[in-house]
Amino acid sequence: MGIGGGDEVGNETQNVLIDEVQRQLEGIDDAIYKKVIVSGEMVSILYLSSLVDHLRFHETVIIPLFNGHEDLTQVWEEARPANLHTFLTLITAGYTILFFHERNHYLKVNTYSPPTGAIEESDTESTIAGPRNSFTEAMQTNISLIKRRIHNSGLKSDEYRIGSETNTKATVLYMEHLVNKNNLEKIVQRLHSIRTTGINDINELSQLMEESQFSPFPQFHNTERPDSVVTSLLDGRIIILLDNSQTALICPSSFFEFFTSPEDQYSRWPTATLLRCIRFFGFFLTIMLTPFYISALSHHPEMLPFEVLINLQESRSRVPFPPVIEVLFMEIVIEVLREAGSRMPTKIGQTIGIVGGIVIGTAAVEAGLVSNTLIVLVAISALLSFLPPSFVMSNTSRIIRYIFILSAGLFGLYGQMIAFAWLIYHLISLKSIGTPYMAPVIPRKWTDLLDGIFRAPLTLSQHRKGISGEVENRTLPTDGEE
């Protein structure tokens, strides 16, 4: 075997270095340090066995090493600069380090073989039509899922490390010829400015990157589905993937996207439009329905026709609380039911649902705690709150509802409208990396309206979306094509 010419002068220093690395790895029970003789030369091998699969180790290290390649530097990379920190980082990232004592040469081999989960169907974004693959927790698998769908050399991926202790890998993906360079700069800047010791999930990263930390609204959309990611990439948007995280972050995102499902693209346009409208207006209905009950009963009974009012008052005749307390009580009970159900194993969760449905629903009315009209309203608004395909947005709608309930309790319909004005103003002033959150209502391009709340037939809505901002060169490069 032959290795590039070694430097005899620094031999002793290099030996000291390998000893130091070995000393640092003491106390790590899966750290492997082996010395082998290959063609009469001593070679030290270092790696962490928990990160390296034996089969892969055998194929990538042992076979080339003992079968005597012409020049191993052509097969493996040289580890430079050869300092302690680099080596430790490499070893903890799953690399195998080889030190050739006589030649005084360090080589590194990427032997990282993380346990890869099977590619399964998404739980939170399941669809009836369209592809079913979802991301896994292994980043390499996720990247390959995306690259399998875009065969274009314009798809670039940059790697970053986040967390001073965990050094978690984050990858930024974008289409080079479509992306808005300003957005890319901002993303990179924000990734660099994150100060944290460690990060576990992309939702944490999303919160650390947001512009308005105090807003109840999520400013980045996340998805588990590679097809959604591909659509976003083709709009010129930037995708962030985090190692060990099953979701991808889409930047920038708009409010309306939280109400769209990838399935909209695969359904016929009237179906897609109808469902989008239901989801979108459902959001406003869910925050307005029970507050309106409070307004109408406590402040403006004159708004309701006599028969309706009598009906309502009859159903409330045994309820001792004012409407606002009644509504708050019921809403919190629903929240408790949901929270209790979501933390339980599925089988017990079902029991909770039945107990909640029967006991709270029927018995509360019979006990005279709430009116049956309110039960209907609360149930409808709870159902409506689960309409947005995005779980984060569905949580937000429930939080916002409390603001509306309290303002309706205080000032009736006037309070509700003030809260509504706040909501509208907040939404139109919110930004996701400099892009209006209310795009396409605040249009970057007029054609965006064809794929907003209403989805036009696909042949009409083939324009690239303007959400990522202005880019001059919008033609696809010819490389990569036949």
Added chain:
Amino acid sequence: MHIHQSKTLNGYHVVFLVQNVMIGSALLSLPNLLSPVGYSQWWFPIMFGAFANLLLIPMIWIARQNHELTLFGIHQKLFGKWVGTCINTAIIVYAIILLASVCEGYLELIQVVALSDRTITGPLFIFFLLLIYIANNGIKSIARFCIASFFLVTWLLYFLTWGFTEGDIGHTLPLFNFTREEFLAATQKGFISVVGFEVILFYFPYIIQQEKAFRHASYGIWICILCYLSTTLVSVMYYSQWQLENVMYPVLYLFNAVKLSFLERIDVLAITLWVFFILTTTAAYLWVAKKGVDSIRGMEKKSHLYIIALIIYLMISLPLPKEFQKELYERIYYVTYGLMIWPIFLCVVQFVKNKKEGIQ
């Protein structure tokens, strides 16, 4: 005052800023304000629109001559620092009183129609919190809010169809059934409804397409006039002359003509939804007052906004004599008429100045 920020307002921002600042609570009482001319009032909004459009010409001319300056800056440039500052202070005081009058007028209406068992203190407080939040982010955010408000509120016009079908189209004729005194009285009272387009003098430097500003502002004026025209027309058809004279908020009662099986008293819904229009109007004036204080003090500070808001809040909530307040609020509209004609005078001064500079 020079503008350091980049230009931010698009054409449609200008259209809706003009339109939304114009529509305030005056629309609700417009048919009553125009009642001196009786049934002939329905075409008056068209005349007001034409007047407003004419008055816009000198405004845009003077603004384009000093395209980087707000009206505050123009005053300082034309009249020197001291006189300019005095005029600017007067405008700030005017904006504050106008704001107080609009807020108080609206909140009293809310109290009468929607929250009869409450004082206005609470509603006033949350109104101001939101107002500060809106005015804080600058004119572009206000403009965006104007666009949203327009689409969220103008659908109420649909409710006019009930009044339209029940009304009598014969009321619209004859067209000129009034004396000169009646005409002047109606114009004097009713012209208040078009107040608001003059705010363009203050945000003109922020407009991107300044050369098209006149056209965009005119669109705004005529959208507003169209809303006015539809309400006066339906009011004339629906009401008797006596009702027009004696019902203070005819437009609100017009909503009561609506017959729905699931909702009565649409006026409560309408008046509460109207808060969007009041917010846009007041936010724009609050922003103007803030810019004025900025220009006088020569520095931009958020605290200016809070102080102005506090002054207005105190003006409304302190127990001032009602007669004094009423007098003050009525007089302020004459100042408004003055402010509308003021740019003509500014144009003359600018013209003379330009000529002088040309000779030198």
